[in-house]
Amino acid sequence: MSTVRQTETIPEWKKAEVDELVEFIDSFASIGIVGVAGIPSRQLQAMRRELHGSADLRMSRNTLLVRALEEIDEGVEQLTEHVSGQVALVGTNDNPFGLYKQLEASKTPAPINAGEVAPNDIVIPEGDTGVDPGPFVGELQTVGASARIMEGSIQVTEDSTVLEAGEVVSDDLANVLVELGIEPKEVGLDLKSVYSEGVLFAPDELAIDVDEYEADIQSAAAAARNLSINATYPTARTAGTLLSKATGEAKSVALHAEIESPDVVPDLIGKADAQLRSLAAQIDDEEALPEELQGVDAPAAAADAAEEEQADEGSDAEEATDESAAAEDEDGDDEDEDGGEGLGAMFG
Numbered sequence: 001m002s003t004v005r006q007t008e009t010i011p012e013w014k015k016a017e018v019d020e021l022v023e024f025i026d027s028f029a030s031i032g033i034v035g036v037a038g039i040p041s042r043q044l045q046a047m048r049r050e051l052h053g054s055a056d057l058r059m060s061r062n063t064l065l066v067r068a069l070e071e072i073d074e075g076v077e078q079l080t081e082h083v084s085g086q087v088a089l090v091g092t093n094d095n096p097f098g099l100y101k102q103l104e105a106s107k108t109p110a111p112i113n114a115g116e117v118a119p120n121d122i123v124i125p126e127g128d129t130g131v132d133p134g135p136f137v138g139e140l141q142t143v144g145a146s147a148r149i150m151e152g153s154i155q156v157t158e159d160s161t162v163l164e165a166g167e168v169v170s171d172d173l174a175n176v177l178v179e180l181g182i183e184p185k186e187v188g189l190d191l192k193s194v195y196s197e198g199v200l201f202a203p204d205e206l207a208i209d210v211d212e213y214e215a216d217i218q219s220a221a222a223a224a225r226n227l228s229i230n231a232t233y234p235t236a237r238t239a240g241t242l243l244s245k246a247t248g249e250a251k252s253v254a255l256h257a258e259i260e261s262p263d264v265v266p267d268l269i270g271k272a273d274a275q276l277r278s279l280a281a282q283i284d285d286e287e288a289l290p291e292e293l294q295g296v297d298a299p300a301a302a303a304d305a306a307e308e309e310q311a312d313e314g315s316d317a318e319e320a321t322d323e324s325a326a327a328e329d330e331d332g333d334d335e336d337e338d339g340g341e342g343l344g345a346m347f348g
Contacts, residue, residue: 017060021068021089024058025076028091030099032194033079037086039187043108047189050106055092055099057189065089078200082192096194100206107188114174122163122177122184129154129180136179143173 025031036044036059048057060068062083070077092099112118124145129136133149140147145160162173177184194201228238229245254264255271280293 014064017064018068018071021058021060021064022071024056024089024091025068025072028056029093030091030096030194030196031076031079032090032092032096032099033082033087033192034090034103035085035190035192036088037190038110039189043187047106051090051102054094054102055090057088057090059088062087075198075200076195079193079195087192088189090189090191096196096201097206097208097210099194100191100203103189103191104207107186109183110185110187111178111183112169112174112185114169114171116169116185118163118165118167118169119185120165121161122169122173122182124156124160124162124176124180124182126156126158126160129156131179136176139172139176139179143170143176145176 034057039047051057065083065087066080069080069083090099090103112122124140124143128151129140129147131154133152133154137147137149137154140154140156144162146157147154147160148157149155150157162176163169191203191206193203194206225238225241227233228235229241232242234242251264251267253259254261255267258268260268276293280289283289
């Protein structure tokens with residue numbers, strides 16, 4: 001007895017659909033899979049409109065989505081493992097970080113139905129429910145809320161966690177939440193994964209704090225510049241500061257050693273003049289002084305001031321390092337403009 005092996009014939013409409021999906025995937029720099037389960041049709045259309053100009057949605061049968069992804073076979077086929085349940089393709093020429101941020105921002109609160117799994121802990125907050133005394137107080141207590149009748153209304157006496165994340169919502173709890181107007185879940189396009197420029201991104205890799213990331217980069221850049229200066233390792237960004245530091249140190253040595261260098265002669269003369277005035281101020285007999293020093297009131301502790309000036313010159317190396325930190329702040333301000341644009345381009 002022989003058997004005849006039959007080859008499945010793919011309908012033309014399926015071939016055409018796969019071709020369109022392939023064309024859709026090829027037309028974007030980044031392709032992702034988003035979950036669309038539980039999103040009302042009207043809200044889904046509104047989300048499409050919000051994404052218009054920055055991203056596009058394409059829905060089809062999961063089997064055809066998988067076929068199209070595998071047909072391209074350039075790394076994007078890795079997305080097939082996320083094609084399950086109610087999903088759609090999302091395509092964008094923006095970076096994945098910007099796409100994730102936009103999708104998260106488009107999510108809106110929504111009531112949760114009986115039988116659904118709580119996405120996070122459901123808490124009934126402390127306060128007046130606004131409901132008149134009646135059987136509703138018993139319903140609150142049944143679902144685990146601390147409630148009692150106070151001042152003519154039903155009040156929740158403390159924040160009450162009535163369901164933990166991962167647990168199934170009961171009929172009683174669903175009714176209580178509707179009565180209180182509590183919407184514990186978010187409805188929106190749930191990004192499952194994105195493939196972009198040869199890299200497959202998971203949602204948690206895209207969920208970053210841009211401000212914190214920018215601060216970390218600035219902190220790392222400042223630390224690198226400090227290391228370069230302290231190690232006397234010149235770079236294009238620190239050579240100027242290192243030269244200023246070396247100049248200050250050289251001037252300090254010249255002042256202490258009283259080297260008659262053209263660069264320090266004015267400082268040496270100023271130091272000598274201050275010391276002379278300080279000495280003259282301590283002589284009571286004015287006739288013992290040259291005419292040009294008679295009646296001259298020298299500043300108090302002029303000699304000390306001169307010594308402090310010399311010490312200040314000797315500490316120019318430390319000031320140069322401080323100046324480098326200030327320069328880093330100025331550079332940071334300048335970089336904030338360019339760097340801000342760069343981070344904006346990176347994270348949308």
